[in-house]
Amino acid sequence: MxxxxxxxxxGLAILFYAAHRSYGxxxxxxxxxxxVMWLLLHFTRLMTIVRRASNxxxxxxxxxxxxxxxxxxxxxLMHVIAMTRSLGQRMSKEGQDPEIFRWTDGTNSHVTCEFVGGRLMKWTLQRPPQPEATATDAAQAPAALPPVAH
Structure with a gap:
């Protein structure tokens, strides 16, 4: 819960009550x-994060x-969006809990995050398979040049 x-x-109700009892x-x-100032600060932070993510x-x-x-x-989820500066690609259905989002980079590596109740519970990193170097690749590679004296 x-x-x-x-x-x-x-907490706010108690704070208002105590303020009224003490200072009227x-x-x-x-x-x-x-x-109101606290709410405006959080709203401004939220809008800044969303504006950066929209780019x-x-x-x-x-x-x-x-x-x-x-x-x-x-x-x-908002903290993760602030870190990535991007909205995640939704992998789960709308309104389904847990929510699953994915962020991918230029090398096709991706992080899949699972959020339960708006909080990150687990994530996985997937990297594309790397081609294995063979002996023929090493033989075909150009030889290193000798150092040049200046």
Whole structure:
């Protein structure tokens, strides 16, 4: 159960009550102003993240390997979008829980993230198979040039 849905409103109600008991309506006005400022800061951060993400293709990340290293369990989807600066490509159906998103880089490596309740629970990194070097490839490679003296 997500207790944040209940803790924040109850905490604000207690804060408003304490402000009214201590300072009257001036206290309520001060707490109300602080609450509005807090909401505006979060709204501004949300809009900044979405604006940056709108400039990138959906599901693109600069380096899937670096994203894999930076991810931590239980971070929000918005935090991951802020890190990638891109909206993830939805792999699950709309409204289905868990939500699955994928970010792919230029080398076709991709990170698939699973979000339960808007929080990252697990992720996997997939890299494309690398061609194995054979003895004939090494023989066909050009020889190293000798160092040049200046």
């Amino acid at each position: 997500n207790f944040r849905k209940f803790v924040v409103p109850v 309506w001036m206290g309520v006005a001060a707490v109300g102003g602080g609450t 990138q293709p959906i599901g693109y990340v600069g380096s899937a390997i670096m994203l894999n290293v930076k991810l931590k369990p239980k971070v929000s």
